[in-house]
Amino acid sequence: METREKARLARQASFQLATIPxxxxxxxxxxxxxxxxxxxxxxxAANETDMAAARQEGISDxxxxxxGLNEQKLDDIIASLNxxxxxxxxxxKKSLVRELDDDLLLERISTxxxxxGIIFESRPDxxxxxxxxxxxxxxxxxxxxxxxxxxxxxxxxxxISQALADTDPRFAGSLHMAxxxxxxxxxxxxxxxxDLMIPRGSNELVQHIQNNTKIxxxxxxxxxxxxxxDKDADLEMALRITRDAKCQYPAVCNAVETLLVHADIxxxxxxxxxxxxxxxxxxxxxxxxxxxACEAATEEDWRTEYNDLVLAIRIVDxxxxxxxxxNTFGSHHTDSIVTSDSAAAERFLAGVDSSSxxxxxxxxxxxxxxxxxxxxxxISTHRIHxxxxxxxxxxxxxxYRIVGSGNIVADYxxxxxxxxxxTRKE
Amino acid sequence: METREKARLARQASFQLATIPxxxxxxxxxxxxxxxxxxxxxxxAANETDMAAARQEGISDxxxxxxGLNEQKLDDIIASLNxxxxxxxxxxKKSLVRELDDDLLLERISTxxxxxGIIFESRPDxxxxxxxxxxxxxxxxxxxxxxxxxxxxxxxxxxISQALADTDPRFAGSLHMAxxxxxxxxxxxxxxxxDLMIPRGSNELVQHIQNNTKIxxxxxxxxxxxxxxDKDADLEMALRITRDAKCQYPAVCNAVETLLVHADIxxxxxxxxxxxxxxxxxxxxxxxxxxxACEAATEEDWRTEYNDLVLAIRIVDxxxxxxxxxNTFGSHHTDSIVTSDSAAAERFLAGVDSSSxxxxxxxxxxxxxxxxxxxxxxISTHRIHxxxxxxxxxxxxxxYRIVGSGNIVADYxxxxxxxxxxTRKE
Numbered sequence: 001m002e003t004r005e006k007a008r009l010a011r012q013a014s015f016q017l018a019t020i021p022x023x024x025x026x027x028x029x030x031x032x033x034x035x036x037x038x039x040x041x042x043x044x045a046a047n048e049t050d051m052a053a054a055r056q057e058g059i060s061d062x063x064x065x066x067x068g069l070n071e072q073k074l075d076d077i078i079a080s081l082n083x084x085x086x087x088x089x090x091x092x093k094k095s096l097v098r099e100l101d102d103d104l105l106l107e108r109i110s111t112x113x114x115x116x117g118i119i120f121e122s123r124p125d126x127x128x129x130x131x132x133x134x135x136x137x138x139x140x141x142x143x144x145x146x147x148x149x150x151x152x153x154x155x156x157x158x159x160i161s162q163a164l165a166d167t168d169p170r171f172a173g174s175l176h177m178a179x180x181x182x183x184x185x186x187x188x189x190x191x192x193x194x195d196l197m198i199p200r201g202s203n204e205l206v207q208h209i210q211n212n213t214k215i216x217x218x219x220x221x222x223x224x225x226x227x228x229x230d231k232d233a234d235l236e237m238a239l240r241i242t243r244d245a246k247c248q249y250p251a252v253c254n255a256v257e258t259l260l261v262h263a264d265i266x267x268x269x270x271x272x273x274x275x276x277x278x279x280x281x282x283x284x285x286x287x288x289x290x291x292x293a294c295e296a297a298t299e300e301d302w303r304t305e306y307n308d309l310v311l312a313i314r315i316v317d318x319x320x321x322x323x324x325x326x327n328t329f330g331s332h333h334t335d336s337i338v339t340s341d342s343a344a345a346e347r348f349l350a351g352v353d354s355s356s357x358x359x360x361x362x363x364x365x366x367x368x369x370x371x372x373x374x375x376x377x378x379i380s381t382h383r384i385h386x387x388x389x390x391x392x393x394x395x396x397x398x399x400y401r402i403v404g405s406g407n408i409v410a411d412y413x414x415x416x417x418x419x420x421x422x423t424r425k426e
Numbered sequence: 427m428e429t430r431e432k433a434r435l436a437r438q439a440s441f442q443l444a445t446i447p448x449x450x451x452x453x454x455x456x457x458x459x460x461x462x463x464x465x466x467x468x469x470x471a472a473n474e475t476d477m478a479a480a481r482q483e484g485i486s487d488x489x490x491x492x493x494g495l496n497e498q499k500l501d502d503i504i505a506s507l508n509x510x511x512x513x514x515x516x517x518x519k520k521s522l523v524r525e526l527d528d529d530l531l532l533e534r535i536s537t538x539x540x541x542x543g544i545i546f547e548s549r550p551d552x553x554x555x556x557x558x559x560x561x562x563x564x565x566x567x568x569x570x571x572x573x574x575x576x577x578x579x580x581x582x583x584x585x586i587s588q589a590l591a592d593t594d595p596r597f598a599g600s601l602h603m604a605x606x607x608x609x610x611x612x613x614x615x616x617x618x619x620x621d622l623m624i625p626r627g628s629n630e631l632v633q634h635i636q637n638n639t640k641i642x643x644x645x646x647x648x649x650x651x652x653x654x655x656d657k658d659a660d661l662e663m664a665l666r667i668t669r670d671a672k673c674q675y676p677a678v679c680n681a682v683e684t685l686l687v688h689a690d691i692x693x694x695x696x697x698x699x700x701x702x703x704x705x706x707x708x709x710x711x712x713x714x715x716x717x718x719a720c721e722a723a724t725e726e727d728w729r730t731e732y733n734d735l736v737l738a739i740r741i742v743d744x745x746x747x748x749x750x751x752x753n754t755f756g757s758h759h760t761d762s763i764v765t766s767d768s769a770a771a772e773r774f775l776a777g778v779d780s781s782s783x784x785x786x787x788x789x790x791x792x793x794x795x796x797x798x799x800x801x802x803x804x805i806s807t808h809r810i811h812x813x814x815x816x817x818x819x820x821x822x823x824x825x826y827r828i829v830g831s832g833n834i835v836a837d838y839x840x841x842x843x844x845x846x847x848x849t850r851k852e
Contacts, residue, residue, distance in 0.1 A: 015753045019776045098798055104787060106797055113809045114779070195809045216642055216810045237832035244834035327441045338832075349827050350445045353540070361530060361830030370838070371532055371826070372524055372847035383539045383621045383823045384642045385811040397809045400797070401775050404787030406663035406764075408670035412796070421798035 003142070003186035006176040007193035010115045010140035013173035017138045018112050022089035024168050029132050031163035033081040036128070039159050040074055046155035047124070054148050066123050067149055077125045084132040087374045090392040091138050097425040101417060103405040110396045112138035114195040117187050119209060121146040121201035127153050130198070131160050131175060133375055137395035142187060142194070144178040146201075153177065188213035196385075198378055203305070218394060220381040222305050222331035223253025225363045228322040228348065230339030231264035237360065238269060238338045239276045242311075244362040245336065246280055251307050253379060254334050254356075254366040258302055258312040260322045266291055266315050273313075280309045287315040302329040319344050323351040330354060332381050334366040334388075355381055355388035429568070429612035432602040433619035436541045436566035439599035443564045444538050448515040450594050455558050457589035459507040462554070465585050466500055472581035473550070480574050492549050493575055503551045510558040513800045516818040517564050523851040527843060529831040536822045538564035540621040543613045545635060547572040547627035553579050556624070557586050557601055559801055563821035568613060568620070570604040572627075579603065614639035622811075624804055629731070644820060646807040648731050648757035649679025651789045654748040654774065656765030657690035663786065664695060664764045665702045668737075670788040671762065672706055677733050679805060680760050680782075680792040684728055684738040686748045692717055692741050699739075706735045713741040728755040745770050749777040756780060758807050760792040760814075781807055781814035 036043065047069040054064055096108035116139050120126040127145050134141040145153040157177045164171035178187060187194065191214040199209040199219050206221040227245050229238045245256035261269055270291040274282065282294035283301050294313070301312040302325070316322045326335050336358035337348040345359040356366040366389060368376025373391025380386050386394035411417040462469065473495040480490050522534035542565050546552040553571050560567040571579040583603045590597035604613060613620065617640040625635040625645050632647040653671050655664045671682035687695055696717040700708065708720035709727050720739070727738040728751070742748045752761050762784035763774040771785040782792040792815060794802025799817025806812050812820035837843040 015749070015777060015779055018779065019773075100791070100796065100798065104791070111779075210640070214636070214640065216808075234832070240832060240834055244836050248834070248836045248839065323441070336828075345829075347445075351441060353441055353444065353537075354825065356826040356828065358828040359830065361828050361833045362835050364835035365526070365530075365828060365830075365833070366826070370526065370835070370845065372526065372845065372849070382642075387823050388826045397813050399780065400782040400792070400814045402782065402784040402787050402791060403771075404785065404791075406660070406666060406786050407791070408666055408674070408788045409790035409796070410670050410674045413674065419796065419798065423798070 003178055003183045004190060006142055006178070007115065007187070007190045009173035010142060010176060011193045013171070014112065014114045014140040016170040017140060017174055020138065020168060020170050022091065025135055025138065026085045028135050028164050028167040028171060029081055029085045031166055032128070032132060032160050033078045033085075035159035035163050036074065036078050036081070036156065039155065040071060043074060043152065043155045043159075044069060044071065046151040049151045050149055059148060063148070067152070069124060069152060073125070077128050080125075080129060081132050084129075084136050084375055087136065087392060090136065090396050094425060095398060097423070099420055099422040099424065100402075101407065101420050104407045105403045107401045108398050109401055111399050113395060113397050114139065115193055116141045116395065117144075117190075117194045117197045117215065118142070119144045119184060119187070119197070119199045119201070119205065121205060124149045124152040124156060126200055127156050128160070129375075130377075133377060133392060133395060134175065135164070135171075137392055139395055140174040142176045142178055144184055144187065147179075147181070150179060185212075188215065191215045200378060216385065218378060218380050218382065218386060218390065220253060220331065220333060220379050222381075223255070223333045224257050224303070224305050224329065224331040225254055225333050226258050226260055226326050226330055226335045227256045227363065228260040228316075228326070228335070228337045229262060229265060229269055230319065230337055230341060230344050231262040232341040232344065233265060233269070233338040234340060235269055235272070239272055241336065241338055241360070241362050242273070243276050245364055246277060246311050247309065248362070248364050250309050252364075253305075254363050255307070256311065256363050257305055258314065258329070260325060261288070261313065261315050262319070262322070263287070263315050263317050270313075277311065280311050282311055282313060284313040285315060288313045305331070319347060323348060326352050326354070333379070334358065334363045336361060336363050355379070427602075429604055429609045430616060432568055432604070433541065433613070433616045435599035436568060436602060437619045439597070440538065440540045440566040442596040443566060443600055446564065446594060446596050448517065451561055451564065452511045454561050454590050454593040454597060455507055455511045457592055458554070458558060458586050459504045459511075461585035461589050462500065462504050462507070462582065465581065466497060469500060469578065469581045469585075470495060470497065472577040475577045476575055485574060489574070493578070495550060495578060499551070503554050506551075506555060507558050510555075510562055510801055513562065513818060516562065516822050520851060521824060523849070525848040525850065526828075526845050527833065528846065530833045531829045533827045534824050535827055537825050539821060539823050540565065541619055542567045542821065543570075543616075543620045543623045543641065544568070545570045545610060545613070545623070545625045545627070545631065547631060550575045550578040550582060552626055553582050554586065555801070556626075556803075559803060559818060559821060560601065561590070561597075563818055565821055566600040568602045568604055570609055570613065573605075573607070576605060611638075614641065617641045626804060642811065644804060644806050644808065644812060644816065646679060646757065646759060646805050648807075649681070649759045650683050650729070650731050650755065650757040651680055651759050652684050652686055652752050652756055652761045653682045653789065654686040654752070654761070654763045655688060655691060655695055656745065656763055656767060656770050657688040658767040658770065659691060659695070659764040660766055661691075661695055661698070665698055667762065667764055667786070667788050668699070669702050671790055672703060672737050673735065674788070674790050676735050678790075679731075680789050681733070682737065682789050683731055684740065684755070686751060687714070687739065687741050688745070688748070689713070689741050689743050696739075703737065706737050708737055708739060710739040711741060714739045731757070745773060749774060752778050752780070759805070760784065760789045762787060762789050781805070
């Protein structure tokens with residue numbers, strides 16, 4: 001089936017999906033879990049086909065590791081379905097209830113967005129996770145996984161499709177898989193039938209999608225995060241947070257890339273750093289190099305996401321300079337200040353234009369599960385719709401619902417009647 | 427100054443704007459009102475220049491009427507500034523407060539979006555209104571008005587700029603005017619420095635903008651709204667709502683364009699329609715023509731926004747057919763059902779995929795002021811970010827703010843500490 005036809009069917013299905021009760025959506029997710037379990041052998045066999053091909057093509061060990069499934073990993077995926085099933089229903093929530101008049105009630109109610117396009121790389125668990133989140137939130141979706149995981153994705157998707165078909169005919173046409181590189185180009189052009197694109201993968205993938213579609217994109221290309229050590233920082237805390245933010249998991253988007261140090265504390269703080277970060281390659285500005293031995297950093301470093309055990313260091317003369325550096329060179333993702341001065345902290349938290357701003361905490365906390373969302377759709381550095389770690393909320397929009405008694409605007413325009421605008425819930 | 431440079435300055439200014447307290451933002455809006463009043467003569471003289479040129483160029487009476495200012499109209503504009511001043515502060519609102527641990531607090535706080543691009547036609551009041559809403563919500567903005575209102579807009583903008591400069595130096599660079607058609611193309615290309623485009627004007631303007639930018643667009647091109655007369659409708663109410671929805675102000679987006687009538691009630695309802703809508707040109711489907719004399723409607727009519735005293739009429743055999751017609755041919759703006767059957771109403775409200783859905787009320791109620799928002803930024807038929815009538819809320823996003831005590835992720839990953847996730851406010 002052509003991608004355009006899949007999107008058209010998905011749009012048609014989306015109207016039905018919006019009316020399926022939570023119990024039935026959860027039932028479908030439960031059946032997905034059961035079918036994945038029942039088809040464990042088929043799935044692992046399909047994965048072995050992909051793995052063999054990947055080894056033959058000499059794909060990197062990191063990618064091979066991401067691609068690989070075993071029974072334990074599949075059980076984890078199945079367990080995550082049960083987690084999604086238990087999350088509160090994101091639909092039908094009333095965010096506003098207002099009497100416009102005694103006999104005219106306005107409500108704002110959460111609804112599915114409609115049709116989501118998801119493009120992801122290697123990890124087959126993404127296919128299952130995002131499918132379950134779309135079903136939970138009543139959205140139709142078209143999923144394009146990495147070509148290296150094609151057989152695995154097909155086996156997983158067969159279970160998912162079967163679960164939907166076994167549960168309710170209204171799910172028909174709601175989830176589709178796209179398989180080829182040409183399908184991506186087709187998806188990106190379907191701005192009338194796809195409401196939101198979610199890319200999950202490398203910076204290159206996200207940037208490619210952002211640059212080639214008019215469909216709104218939720219995601220982030222770069223994660224250039226900062227920790228700023230203020231002049232009134234607790235030194236031990238500053239070292240501990242810097243180490244956690246850099247080393248606890250350096251390959252992820254919320255790891256720190258540039259450390260900013262106030263000039264007044266540099267002589268006391270910096271000398272301890274090389275030992276604390278013994279496994280990290282340090283690159284410092286000229287003033288940093290007066291305190292510790294390290295490679296020289298250039299402006300290019302301020303704009304670089306290393307995703308590795310490398311840290312750029314810059315000495316700044318003031319809190320304002322730190323904020324300006326972050327707003328200029330950062331990716332508006334996550335930035336943290338370490339200080340005992342609450343006034344300085346408040347200025348930092350207000351002045352730094354990032355989706356997560358932190359005081360005396362590691363940037364690594366910026367994550368949907370750590371924030372308590374129960375599931376993470378992704379992290380967005382866009383300012384529109386959803387920002388920061390995004391849970392199920394990011395997959396819903398709302399509609400206004402008015403219940404009247406034959407009310408007409410002419411009566412209010414003429415002054416015969418007047419709006420009361422009594423807000424019951426906001 | 428080049429458009430690119432204006433956008434760069436606006437982005438720089440946006441970082442400062444986010445930190446200006448509400449009292450100062452409101453003070454600036456108050457000064458706008460005072461300066462507009464003090465410069466009434468200059469503004470009306472500038473408007474006379476535009477009006478004279480418009481008359482000479484033979485611009486239509488409708489556009490000339492929109493363009494024209496007088497002292498009363500200007501006083502209304504000034505009064506609207508005072509209304510905006512009195513609205514609650516949209517910034518700093520906490521939509522989530524959650525303890526991640528005893529000493530680690532997460533808050534989600536409303537913030538400005540950043541830099542807004544606004545493109546509007548003829549009406550000079552739009553310049554003042556949108557400027558005040560951007561100042562109120564802490565956003566920087568670049569405003570492009572219609573070239574036929576250039577002198578008026580310049581006179582108004584001079585007052586607005588002066589008011590900002592007189593209030594606080596942190597407003598510097600936050601509001602800019604763009605003047606030429608080339609500036610529009612330049613604006614649309616600045617997706618790294620403009621976060622949201624708001625077009626206000628004709629369908630052609632909105633569609634042009636949607637089709638020529640990667641910047642998210644908030645707005646609506648079409649307003650193809652429906653009233654569906656169910657088989658269990660009160661006939662008198664059905665006629666009253668149909669008349670209001672079509673005739674109370676036919677030129678606007680929330681006026682009805684297509685009337686759907688259940689086959690079972692057609693023989694009783696339709697014969698009364700020509701008299702109730704004596705001033706309206708009716709276009710009916712073949713079955714409608716069996717009941718009343720009217721022009722024949724074609725499928726093209728189902729897709730047409732007349733914005734005029736013209737109404738398309740189609741008989742449908744069921745509620746489901748009505749919903750399917752609306753989801754297929756409508757513009758997902760505002761649709762209403764007239765019925766005494768609550769089960770039918772609930773199915774309609776859930777199944778119609780529009781930003782406002784109504785039961786026994788005129789579609790004309792879909793409006794920010796009638797919904798009690800105090801101001802209307804526009805009406806959006808997009809599903810992302812803001813949907814339906816949009817108040818000040820549409821000009822804000824949020825950031826996550828974490829206050830810790832030196833917390834590091836390694837402690838939670840190792841199990842030494844555990845998240846508590848106690849939600850205080852949601």
